[in-house]
Amino acid sequence: MTQSRSLEPDLVFAARLADAAWAAIRVHFRQLDGVDDKSGAGDTAAFDPVTEADRAAEAAMRDLVAAERPGDGVTGEEFDDTPSSTGYRWYFDPIDGTRAFVAGLPVWTTLIALVDPDGVPVIGVIDQPVVGERYLGWPGGARLDTHTGSHPIRVSDCEDLRRATIATTDPFIFTPSEQGAWNHLRATARITRYGLDAYGYARVAAGTIDLVAESGLKSWDVAALIPVVRGAGGLATDWRGNTPKLGGQIVCTSSQAVLDQALLALKRAAD
């Protein structure tokens, strides 16, 4: 592997990747004409929509990497991994929250991450272009770019799960033990929200949600979240409180206190 590189050009490049993704996606949003069903046409319970937009956006981002970061690897949902000669690897999820996308809701996001040779996500972008919000994180900082400007973001000062606003994507996809843990959190917290996918983590970073816990995630779901949440002063661990893997169970919180309270329940359902 190589020595670590300056991340500032990569942060600028990551924002350009997000622009390229939206250019490919925007003609399809609320104009669906290519909803496929990865899980088989007859399996409505496990419907997993993928659109032309997803494929076109990932292809656009991969083209940019091939042209401007040819040594970096790419991992994404839609196409095979490409090799890395630099040790750095980009992770793309062009449309995280495909169900929200299909339903025409402005809470799906484009996820972009750069992972360093040690496997640590060092740049994360959570982009919601319909609302015009781009959340960016890097070691030591995070910011929100909108059409009217850019400002640093910071997690809330919530220290008590009983006062917390919490979120998970789907209360019905948990395993039974995960469901039990989640029900404990839900019964303890003040407000619970569903269906946000990565947008929930963006709002942890921006201070209006205090905890998100999910399971069954893929590497391209997770990699972008960690730098954004950590850069804003939050915590990201697995359900045992350890360094999260790029996938599986993850919990992000505004504070160590909220994390500790949540882990009392989450640990019992940890993989």
Next chain:
Amino acid sequence: MTQSRSLEPDLVFAARLADAAWAAIRVHFRQLDGVDDKSGAGDTAAFDPVTEADRAAEAAMRDLVAAERPGDGVTGEEFDDTPSSTGYRWYFDPIDGTRAFVAGLPVWTTLIALVDPDGVPVIGVIDQPVVGERYLGWPGGARLDTHTGSHPIRVSDCEDLRRATIATTDPFIFTPSEQGAWNHLRATARITRYGLDAYGYARVAAGTIDLVAESGLKSWDVAALIPVVRGAGGLATDWRGNTPKLGGQIVCTSSQAVLDQALLALKRAAD
């Protein structure tokens, strides 16, 4: 009561009411400093957030009605009813989806309706100012106004609940029999979304959601939805398929076929 009046000036006026509401709300969104708990500080399970924004926005709209529609009545969540001498009554919910608002999510809405002397909602506005979307409905039409223009909206052509995207606000607030009915719909439909409050009905009107079913609604929750969904070609009934009351159980669908399929389950839990 009086004879019916031309609604075009009222539609323009309703849009001005939405502007006034957002002017009062925007300084508070994601800047929460006045979250109250109507249900009592110790009752976290039934937390019902209300903000200064809610009160300020309703007051601003009431002031406009008093100045420009002094004979019309007003019903809203935050203040007492005012009398009507015209037979017409405005219904205001400045922040429908207070939990989404507190969580900093762009899916809360401002609801504005005008109900005629026969009790029929004839104008509805579902306004989401963060995204910049204003859904308006009236007898025979509906449109979506955004920062870049205005265009007519139309429900989807979905005729099959098995292919439908459906939504309800909270799967955990139903009564047991309502929960049973909802579980039937959820198991049948293709995609289910939660936490949308009135924004879900707006997306029924705009053709990306095919059914929303809810219960326990108040008059100011319901009155604005009906003209928007009906104006876009959709259907709005109670859970028996009858003309909805201004409150309680409501179901809105893109088509009679989806409604008929849903009523098979909903009727069993109808009030």
